[in-house]
Amino acid sequence: MTWDIRGGNVSQSGLFQRLSCANLARLRRLTLTVSLASRCNDMAELLEQHAEAHSRFARIARNRGVGMREALRA
Incomplete structure (x- = not known):
C-alpha cells in the first residue's frame, strides 16, 4: 500500500491509481474550513x-x- 498525498498518487492493490489534484484541493479546503x-x-x-x-x-x-x-x- 502506498500513499503519496503531496504528489496525488494513491495505490492499493490496483484499486486506486491516482487521486486528482482537484480532489486534493477540495480535501485541503475542507480541512482548512x-x-x-x-x-x-x-x-x-x-x-x-x-x-x-x-x-x-x-x-x-x-x-x-x-x-x-x-x-x-479589587
Missing part, C-alpha cells in the same frame, strides 16, 4: 467569557461608585 470553524468557535467562547467578565467588573464598579480600573484592582 473545519480547522477555521473550530478556531472561530473557540474565539467566540473566549469573547463570550470576556464579555461576562467585563459585565461583572462593570457591576462591581457601579456598586462601589468607582471606575473600571479601580474595580479591576
Whole structure:
C-alpha cells in the first residue's frame, strides 16, 4: 500500500491509481474550513467569557461608585 498525498498518487492493490489534484484541493479546503470553524468557535467562547467578565467588573464598579480600573484592582 502506498500513499503519496503531496504528489496525488494513491495505490492499493490496483484499486486506486491516482487521486486528482482537484480532489486534493477540495480535501485541503475542507480541512482548512473545519480547522477555521473550530478556531472561530473557540474565539467566540473566549469573547463570550470576556464579555461576562467585563459585565461583572462593570457591576462591581457601579456598586462601589468607582471606575473600571479601580474595580479591576479589587
